[in-house]
Amino acid sequence: MRRVVLIFSIPITWFLFFLLSSPNSQIVPEILKETNEEKRFELVFPKEEDDCMNRCDFETEKKFNTIKDGTKEQQTLQQIIKEHEIVNSAFKKKEKKKAASKAPPISTKLSPWQEQQMRRKNDLRKACRKIYRNSHRRMFMINAWRKKYLFRHLVVDDNHEVLYCYIPKIACSNWKRIMMILSGKTSATDPKDKRIGNPHEPGAFYRLDSYSQVTIAKRLKSYTKFLFVRHPFERLVSAYRNKFESYANSSNKFKLDYGPHIIEGFKMGDPIPFKKFVDYVLKESKDKKPLNEHWATYDDLCHPCFLRYNYIGYYESLVEDAENILDVIGAPEDMHFPFQKTAHTAEIVGKYFSYLSNEQIKGLFDLYNNDFVLFGYNKTIKPFSQNKSLRFIWHEQSLNMAVIFVKENYFTTFTF
Numbered sequence: 001m002r003r004v005v006l007i008f009s010i011p012i013t014w015f016l017f018f019l020l021s022s023p024n025s026q027i028v029p030e031i032l033k034e035t036n037e038e039k040r041f042e043l044v045f046p047k048e049e050d051d052c053m054n055r056c057d058f059e060t061e062k063k064f065n066t067i068k069d070g071t072k073e074q075q076t077l078q079q080i081i082k083e084h085e086i087v088n089s090a091f092k093k094k095e096k097k098k099a100a101s102k103a104p105p106i107s108t109k110l111s112p113w114q115e116q117q118m119r120r121k122n123d124l125r126k127a128c129r130k131i132y133r134n135s136h137r138r139m140f141m142i143n144a145w146r147k148k149y150l151f152r153h154l155v156v157d158d159n160h161e162v163l164y165c166y167i168p169k170i171a172c173s174n175w176k177r178i179m180m181i182l183s184g185k186t187s188a189t190d191p192k193d194k195r196i197g198n199p200h201e202p203g204a205f206y207r208l209d210s211y212s213q214v215t216i217a218k219r220l221k222s223y224t225k226f227l228f229v230r231h232p233f234e235r236l237v238s239a240y241r242n243k244f245e246s247y248a249n250s251s252n253k254f255k256l257d258y259g260p261h262i263i264e265g266f267k268m269g270d271p272i273p274f275k276k277f278v279d280y281v282l283k284e285s286k287d288k289k290p291l292n293e294h295w296a297t298y299d300d301l302c303h304p305c306f307l308r309y310n311y312i313g314y315y316e317s318l319v320e321d322a323e324n325i326l327d328v329i330g331a332p333e334d335m336h337f338p339f340q341k342t343a344h345t346a347e348i349v350g351k352y353f354s355y356l357s358n359e360q361i362k363g364l365f366d367l368y369n370n371d372f373v374l375f376g377y378n379k380t381i382k383p384f385s386q387n388k389s390l391r392f393i394w395h396e397q398s399l400n401m402a403v404i405f406v407k408e409n410y411f412t413t414f415t416f
Contacts, residue, residue, distance in 0.1 A: 113320065113321075113324050117311055117312065120312045120376075121309070121312065123376055124304060124305075124309075124312065124374055124375070127373050127374045127375075127376075128304070128305035128374065130373070131305065131370060131373065131374070132305050132306075136305075136306075140303065140306040148209040148213070148216065149209055150209075150303065151207070151208040151209040151216060152207055152208075152209040153165050153166055153167070153207075153293070153301050153302060154207065154208035154209075154225075154302075155175075155176065155179045155205050155206065155207065155208075156183065156205075156206040156207065156208050156211070156219065156223075157179055157182045157183040157206075157329075158183065158206070159182060159183055159184060160182055160224075160329050160330050160331070161219075161222065161223045161224060162179075162182070162223060162224050162225075162226075162329045163208065163219060163220070163223045163224070163225045163226075164179055164225075164226055164227070165225070165226075165227040165301065165302035165307075165309075166227075167227065167228065167229065167230075167235075167293075167298060167301055167302065168239065168293050168294045169230070169235045169238045169239050169242070169294060170228045170229065170230045170235065170315050171228060171315065171318055171322075172228075173199055173200070174191055174337060174338050175228070175322075176199035176200070176204065176205055177191040177196050177199050177338075178191050178326070178331070178335070178337070179205050180196060180199060180204060180205050181196070181335070182329075182331060183205060183206055185204065185205055185206075189332070189334075189335070190335075191335070191337070191338045192338050208220075220307065224310050224311070224328070224329055225307060225308070225309045225310050225311075226309055226310060226311035226312070226313060226325055226329075227298075227302050227304070227309055227312060227313065228312075228313040228314065228315060228318070228321070229298055229312065229313070229314060229315065229371070229375045230314070230315035230316075231315075231316075231346065231377050232297075232298075232368040232371045232372060232377065233349055233353070233364070233368070234315075234345050234346050234349055235295075236281075236295055236364070236368075237274075237345055237348070237349050237352050238345045239294040239295050240274055240277050240295075240352070241345070242294075243255075243258075243294060244258075244272045244277060252268075255268065255272065256268065258272075258280070258292075259272060261280060262276050262277060262279075262280040263276055273355070274352045274355050274356075275355045275356060275357075275360070278356060278360050278363075278364065279360070281295055281364075281367070282360065282363040282364070282367065285363075285367050297367065297368055297370060297371050298370075298371045298374070298375070299370045299371060299374065304374055305374070311324075311325050311328070312375075313325060314375075318337075318339070319337060319339050322337035323336065323337060365379070
């Protein structure tokens with residue numbers, strides 16, 4: 001009995017040390033990890049026939065191998081999502097260790113544009129934390145794999161490993177032309193070349209939603225991702241003017257498709273007032289119907305809180321951001337973003353908003369609130385004339401909005 005007592009009085013830690021230090025032992029701890037919810041450590045042991053170092057080195061490739069010869073087992077949807085998250089985290093940690101072991105770079109100073117990008121991404125992350133929880137991110141990933149159309153706005157360039165999320169009315173036509181050139185969809189080399197054709201036609205470029213689930217995950221993890229944004233109300237007015245006030249062929253199609261839904265008894269040639277257009281947009285949103293891409297929110301089109309974009313461009317600094325992004329993705333040196341002087345939509349937004357009621361303006365703020373918050377846009381719009389301006393005052397406690405018409409002799413803005 002004494003011997004038995006002595007054996008079990010040995011601390012379990014010494015027993016593990018003796019077991020693991022044995023030269024003949026094949027049991028080697030693979031990962032010592034700490035869970036986020038509880039400060040608890042867990043030892044994970046590999047199989048005897050598995051080589052830990054080799055498996056760790058080629059984990060990423062192993063996880064995303066597609067089934068070519070039919071001999072590999074089909075992964076379930078949950079496995080793909082879980083493994084994508086685990087491998088992505090392990091890959092980042094491994095890359096950080098490699099970078100730390102290398103000699104320090106000659107210069108670590110960021111350019112002013114790079115510093116600006118860092119601020120934009122940090123501000124976006126902070127705003128995302130206010131709007132979404134971690135559970136929302138996982139639910140999005142699950143829905144994203146099941147409904148691949150959530151990635152339909154991501155344009156793919158495999159040659160330069162780039163993903164661009166296009167948003168209509170934010171220079172997307174020129175960016176689509178550039179992506180067509182970079183991905184080899186056209187023989188042209190200049191975005192202004194007419195041989196490129198219509199960049200909005202089906203099949204003009206590669207969309208991420210046309211790929212398999214495994215390939216989508218691989219590209220989301222490793223490719224450089226960027227998007228461009230604009231003041232939400234400027235984009236809304238720009239879309240209305242282009243699709244319902246213009247006489248272009250695309251405008252006629254929009255009038256035929258949406259006119260009867262906006263105005264009862266609509267006939268071709270009838271004007272579509274901005275006020276009626278806003279009523280239609282708000283009703284579609286209230287009924288939980290998908291909005292047309294020309295006035296859908298950035299949050300719905302590009303999912304900036306769930307897809308980690310490397311670069312964020314602003315329409316207000318379009319040329320500078322575009323040129324820098326072309327440089328970092330490795331575009332040809334002679335390729336430049338085609339700058340075109342556009343209508344000063346920002347200066348006439350106030351005119352269009354003067355036609356709206358308090359309820360309509362409040363509804364638009366509710367609809368586009370996330371876009372304002374995520375990208376730091378102030379709720380201010382320039383007046384439509386120098387001697388007259390509108391100022392909307394938001395009463396947070398009563399949730400009412402008052403519209404005040406003021407006549408002034410100096411330039412001012414109205415703030416929400």
